Amino acid sequence: GQQLNQSPQSMFIQEGEDVSMNCTSSSIFNTWLWYKQDPGEGPVLLIALYKAGELTSNGRLTAQFGITRKDSFLNISASIPSDVGIYFCAGLNYGGSQGNLIFGKGTKLSVKP
Amino acid sequence: DAGVIQSPRHEVTEMGQEVTLRCKPISGHDYLFWYRQTMMRGLELLIYFNNNVPIDDSGMPEDRFSAKMPNASFSTLKIQPSEPRDSAVYFCASSPRTGGGLNGYTFGSGTRLTVV
Numbered sequence: 447g448q449q450l451n452q453s454p455q456s457m458f459i460q461e462g463e464d465v466s467m468n469c470t471s472s473s474i475f476n477t478w479l480w481y482k483q484d485p486g487e488g489p490v491l492l493i494a495l496y497k498a499g500e501l502t503s504n505g506r507l508t509a510q511f512g513i514t515r516k517d518s519f520l521n522i523s524a525s526i527p528s529d530v531g532i533y534f535c536a537g538l539n540y541g542g543s544q545g546n547l548i549f550g551k552g553t554k555l556s557v558k559p
Numbered sequence: 560d561a562g563v564i565q566s567p568r569h570e571v572t573e574m575g576q577e578v579t580l581r582c583k584p585i586s587g588h589d590y591l592f593w594y595r596q597t598m599m600r601g602l603e604l605l606i607y608f609n610n611n612v613p614i615d616d617s618g619m620p621e622d623r624f625s626a627k628m629p630n631a632s633f634s635t636l637k638i639q640p641s642e643p644r645d646s647a648v649y650f651c652a653s654s655p656r657t658g659g660g661l662n663g664y665t666f667g668s669g670t671r672l673t674v675v
Binding site: 479486487488489490491494534547549550551552 | 563601602604650652662664665666667668669
């Protein structure tokens with residue numbers, strides 16, 4: 447089946463540093479989503495992207511929908527301890543119903559104060 | 560809005576026992592999804608419903624798994640008989656119709672299942 451390759455798998459950074467993670471696929475997606483999961487909780491939507499080339503911000507978070515429609519990245523600026531968690535990308539295919547969201551394996555972020 | 564409500568939060572059961580996980584979606588959401596999350600396989604879609612009707616159950620691992628949605632405000636995921644390899648966190652999610660529906664795609668807090 448289709449897969450999303452999310453990298454890096456994990457990151458250990460110092461508070462205040464910027465963070466960048468990305469997702470790539472061999473297939474075209476028409477929607478990209480980025481989620482954050484805190485320990486013991488379900489994923490929470492951070493940013494949704496619907497058009498190729500789209501660049502969207504949510505506070506210190508910025509995500510972009512790649513021009514090729516096969517990739518997306520998420521940047522976090524000036525990280526803080528509460529940014530700790532697992533970040534997931536998810537993609538939806540052309541013509542796919544909402545049930546065809548495909549998730550990456552996640553990027554585990556650790557922030558050292 | 561109380562969000563998607565799942566119960567129980569934690570379940571420990573012995574191999575061979577029947578397990579039932581429950582989900583109450585957000586009121587007015589037309590779609591309901593069941594996911595399983597493990598370290599090895601990440602988030603996997605098991606089954607999803609649209610207006611209480613199962614649309615795609617191709618992710619259900621085997622016949623031991625079944626899901627129902629008797630009405631718009633309740634769904635169950637049942638495992639009978641349970642096996643240790645079923646140990647995982649099971650998430651329920653719901654979303655409104657497409658056309659902005661993905662922005663409302665909301666997960667519950669999950670049920671952590673341990674089969675010993």
